[in-house]
Amino acid sequence: YDLADIFRCDIDFTTDIKKGDSYKIIVEEYYSNGIFKHYGRILYAEIINDGVTHEAYWFDKGKIHGYFNSEGKSFQTALTRAPLQFRYISSYFTYNRLHPILKIRRPHLGVDYAAAAGTPVSAAGDGLIAEAGYNGQIGNHIRITHPGGYRTNYGHLQRFASGIHSGVRVKQGEIIGYVGSTGLATGPHLDYRVQLNNVPINPLSMKLPTLQSISPKYVNNFIVASAKIKGEMAALYANMDGFKNLKKTAHF
Template identity: 40%
Template sequence: MMERLMKFAALGVAWIAWGCGSGNTAASDDAETEEEIVEQNLLYGIPADDYRIEHGEIAPGETMGRILNRYGVGAATVDRLDRAAKTDFPLDGIRAGNPYTVFIHEDSLNTPHLDYLVYERNASQYVVFGLHSVDSVSVTLGEKPVSVRRQKKQATIDSSLWGAIMREQMPYALAAELEEIYQWSIDFFGIQKGDAFTVVYDERIIDTTAVGIGRVWGAKFTHAGKDYYAIPFRQNNRIQYWDVNGGSLRKQLLKAPLKYSRISSRFSNARLHPIYKVYRPHHGVDYAAPKGTPVRAVADGVVTFKGWGGGGGNTLKIKHPGNMMSGYLHLSRFAKGIAQGSRVSQGQLIGYVGSTGASTGPHLDFRLWRNGKPIDPLKAPSEPAEPIAAQNRAAFEFVRDRIVAELDGEVSDSLRITQLDSIRIGQ
């Protein structure tokens, strides 16, 4: 039984058992034995028709031992199961609110016996606790099969990307994916009512429940009347997103170093200082945001200054390629591991919004310098990363044309791009 359960639990789906039919032994040498296919009703790899099944949910403060005791499992067996489960999944790892299923059989005297308890760790993973006898227990990890359904969704923005995602009942993870893809091209805190997007993606399904998303196969974001396409393509052993001309969507600088509420002050050569009440240059952009909002490096670089910057409070400065320098002022604190001389990567957490120094409220004063001269962060040109290589141009255009056709209309299954390795032109 144990060997059989291990095989079923690994699959987590209905298995087909093959049996031999009765052949005609007097037939010719070419006659083959008929095979009868019997489909069993399996649940977590266990033949469900052999048991009475009950479902439950872990209550707050409930232990596995208490649940097992309710089904007549003694303390000695619980202790043996606890020792057997130490490596794969300790019994104290169960969490309130997670579901479980019990499999009960009745003996010849109609006495119920618990054979299996299955605990669901999350939407896809589960643990089968087998209670075969007082002296024989087992713990088997299983995973439900995940199917993929290709989706194409569209939405028009009223207030925010997240609002549009929720209104159209799309997966929440899609908003994070689009922000990740377009973070160098679109300031999502500056999007306008009437902006729109279309996206093609894989939706992951377990049973009949959507549990997340897979690859985004393409997107078109219309912002301020301009279309921004995102086309996935593999180059240098890495899948990235590109515009329709083969330019990388990844740029030298992020559009903004944080998720902010609003821009409270812009780049100016003569701004009335809110504290000192005199006109003086403000060579930065103030992003108003709650205290503790994460701040991220806008580009790869090296930390050249970390410390107290006078009126700028807690300050970081990072030197980037191309004689660029970025500054982050009024931080409440620095991220762990950030020190002068540290190398940081684009998008890495470097600090948190605060109101240190000469500040009237929590915000980030973000600054940029090129060749030592201050430039307006909102107008800073940002060169793209390496474009599509000449030897990859034909393959890229093959992928691009089919992705754009799917985004802008309907295409047959045969024309859809479903993999990005071994693209063959004219396939």
């Protein structure tokens, strides 16, 4: 995770960041024999965006793990708006698009993410692959069903990832295929579509379904852990010299 991933539900880092915004983080640091090796996970993040403070705490207890706000509500969404690293959006969700090849106007009920051929495409959320095969104009195509009546579709793929076929269960972020231009396409891109109860919805503006909050069983653990890390952050900022000698941060 990076800062943009953690707060993606609340903040679009490409459009929402304002002059004067600020952030604070506590991140793991790994050392070997006293020598710094690499950074690890972000354990706490705070960003003040347009005057509004957003906080995220990493919490890992039992089967619960992820980023949560100060009230214990999950930051992780059950689906993502863009299941790949893309260059730009080449076509938006619309009911009246001039097709670049057919030169006729018809609905385009998804978002086209232009990316280099071979760019990995991941599952937008946990689910079951209902279809993986060649499907006419959409080319190599994957359809995944998700809890809550959601369905995602991935078109024009160059190829499928190893082991991907209908009937396979996948986890959010798992690579399912690679960007291509199969079917009716002018260049490499992912045609990404989302339906809710069989009705197409715009991936860019849909309300992202969130995952569970912290269960009552672990609420006290979360309260203690979040208070501890807030105290550490306050102490560090009260004495900025502490940052120079910080070698280890608290683990939940």
